[in-house]
Amino acid sequence: MQVAIQGEPGSFSHEAAGNVFPEATILPCALSPEVFGALSQKEVEAAVIPIENSLAGSVVEHYDLLLHQDVAIESESLLRIRHNLIAVPESNLGRIRRVYSHPVALAQCRKFFEQHPAIEAVPFYDTAGSVKQLIELRDRNAAAIASVRAAEYYGGEILARGIEDNPENFTRFFVVRRRDDVRRSPAADKVSLAFTVENRPGTLVAALEVFAGQGTNLTKIESRPVQGKPWEYVFYVDYQLSSQARADIALDLLRQHCSMVKELGRYQAAQRVE
Structure with a gap:
């Protein structure tokens, strides 16, 4: 596969x-x-x-x-997500002056940089890519922030583990x-979908009332602008199923209030793992 x-x-x-x-x-x-x-x-x-x-x-x-x-x-x-400081083998923390990683990873390790003011955070396109570059250049004055898998894959040495600010x-x-x-799970208990509403008063409220009326728990809602149509938006939502039948009813009712509805997936909610 x-x-x-x-x-x-x-x-x-x-x-x-x-x-x-x-x-x-x-x-x-x-x-x-x-x-x-x-x-x-x-x-x-x-x-x-x-x-x-x-x-x-x-x-x-x-x-x-x-x-x-x-x-x-x-x-x-x-x-x-566990961030690790990775360097070329036989390097050490004292000689590191630059740390490369994806901007999000760097932002999630602010405390590390506060504790090491001599080290500069340098944005890179990818966490694992920063390790790849580091090992190719053999730069012992630089390090990268990435996963344990990246260190193992490219032959880097982990100088510090779990340097992210927040364990959650x-x-x-x-x-x-x-x-x-797609193979739909019989245990599916969650739906992701996208919809748009007409630009007139009350349409979004009417759409959201569909979920409440069917006893579904809306766990996420996010809006994105429609390309080429200023001030029009697509709403992305996740909601938990009370039953498969109610999910179908909710979709049918939603179409009465929306100019577009697309189910993105119906699946089993993930369980938290450490």
Whole structure:
């Protein structure tokens, strides 16, 4: 089985994909549209994408891609994000002057940089990619922030473990397949969908009352601008199912108030793991 991810081997997406598909061959892609392109063109059977971090928020680009591609969410998982300071073997913390990583990872390790004012935080496109570059350059005055998997994959040495500011750091990942290939779980208890409403008073309230009227628990709502239509928005929501039948009723009622409704996936909610 082949599974696409965005990012370098050793990234958190790679780790999440390995947890779900331990025997799969991973196809790393530089950009998110390439991930969805590989899936749509049947180069891979599935993709594993981050959709939300408990500290940094949503990966909005992925919501937009889910809306516009003929794919659907099959399942979700949670990954505890642990940031580690990784260097070239035989280096040491005292000689480090620059630390490379993705901007979000750097922002989640502010206390480390406050405790080491001589070290400069340098943004890089990918956590695992920063380790890859570090090992290729053999720069003993630099380090990277990434996962344990990245250190193992590229042969880096971990100088400090768990340097993230907040231990309540989790990323939610979706397994995405071509819509016709999705295998819906009989234990599905959660729905993700997108909808738009007409720009007139009360339409959003009427749409939200549908969820309340069906006894569903709305767990997330996010708005994104519609490209090419100023001041118009797509609303992305997650809600918990009280029953499969009520989920179908909610969708039918929602279509009465919305100009567009698309179910992005119906799946079993992920359980928190440490």
